[in-house]
Amino acid sequence: MEDRRHTVLITGASGNVGRAAVEKFLSKGYQVIATVSPGKNHSFDSHDRLEVVETDLANRDMTTHSVDQILRKHSIIDAALLLAGGYEGGGVGDTNTAQLEKMISLNFKTAFHIVQPVFSKMKTQPEGGRIVLIGARSALRPQDGKNSFAYSLSKSMLFKMAEFLNAEGSSVGVSTSVIVPATIDTPQNREAMPSADFNSWVKPEDIAEMMVMICSEKDSSLRDPVIKMYGNS
Ligand SMILES: NC(=O)c1ccc[n+]([C@@H]2O[C@H](COP(=O)([O-])OP(=O)(O)OC[C@H]3O[C@@H](n4cnc5c(N)ncnc54)[C@H](OP(=O)(O)O)[C@@H]3O)[C@@H](O)[C@H]2O)c1
Numbered sequence: 001m002e003d004r005r006h007t008v009l010i011t012g013a014s015g016n017v018g019r020a021a022v023e024k025f026l027s028k029g030y031q032v033i034a035t036v037s038p039g040k041n042h043s044f045d046s047h048d049r050l051e052v053v054e055t056d057l058a059n060r061d062m063t064t065h066s067v068d069q070i071l072r073k074h075s076i077i078d079a080a081l082l083l084a085g086g087y088e089g090g091g092v093g094d095t096n097t098a099q100l101e102k103m104i105s106l107n108f109k110t111a112f113h114i115v116q117p118v119f120s121k122m123k124t125q126p127e128g129g130r131i132v133l134i135g136a137r138s139a140l141r142p143q144d145g146k147n148s149f150a151y152s153l154s155k156s157m158l159f160k161m162a163e164f165l166n167a168e169g170s171s172v173g174v175s176t177s178v179i180v181p182a183t184i185d186t187p188q189n190r191e192a193m194p195s196a197d198f199n200s201w202v203k204p205e206d207i208a209e210m211m212v213m214i215c216s217e218k219d220s221s222l223r224d225p226v227i228k229m230y231g232n233s
Contacts, residue, residue, distance in 0.1 A: 007077055008081060009114070024205070035057065037056060058105045082133050106154070125173075139152045159226065181202050197233075
């Protein structure tokens, strides 16, 4: 890294990938701003380069306000890792409008509400910026996604958003990547699928390492913005 301390904003920081990302980016010397849901008392080991911000990312006004506060303190946001999201199963015939809206809110709006102010800011920075979104394999493979229609559809919106952001951001040094995990090795997945081969699943730490690589690249315009991390599954 250069002399200047780099700043990364991480959403979904209390989750499986989020905690791995917080730890990894702190270990690499970043200033880390970690967002968590309000009122859930998520605890982190205290660290002088870690700042925890409570905000409901599904709420646009609250998120905009939180980003305003962050930007008052930090003049540059080098990277934003937008990891908040969640899963619900159900095929197209089992999905009602409320479930569809819930998944779009959880997986798309939670990213979009941060992207809007952060992307605007990054475009004005001489250093540009990096945005990383988390898709899902089921959004790319209809055979995998047919039993999680609303989830997969909501994740598919992130790929399109990345394309629009890159169309606008590439000339000003702001690049957006989408990491596409298959099943991640989490306690929740182990509990839900106890007879699966856990070794074939992608580890949160490996996703965090990939995000460090994306964020430390000087010129990411050559990189395919969609990075598949399927492990061996
Ligand atoms: N787990 C998998 O197998 C898998 C596979 C493919 C893709 N993914 C995606 O990868 C990402 C990380 O997965 P994970 O296992 O780390 O997920 P996770 O442990 O469930 O973490 C998700 C995080 O999102 C936060 N979040 C949700 N709604 C929010 C809101 N309205 N405002 C603020 N924060 C909110 C949650 O915070 P609170 O709990 O405090 O609300 C939580 O920290 C997710 O986007 C997930 O969809 C996961």
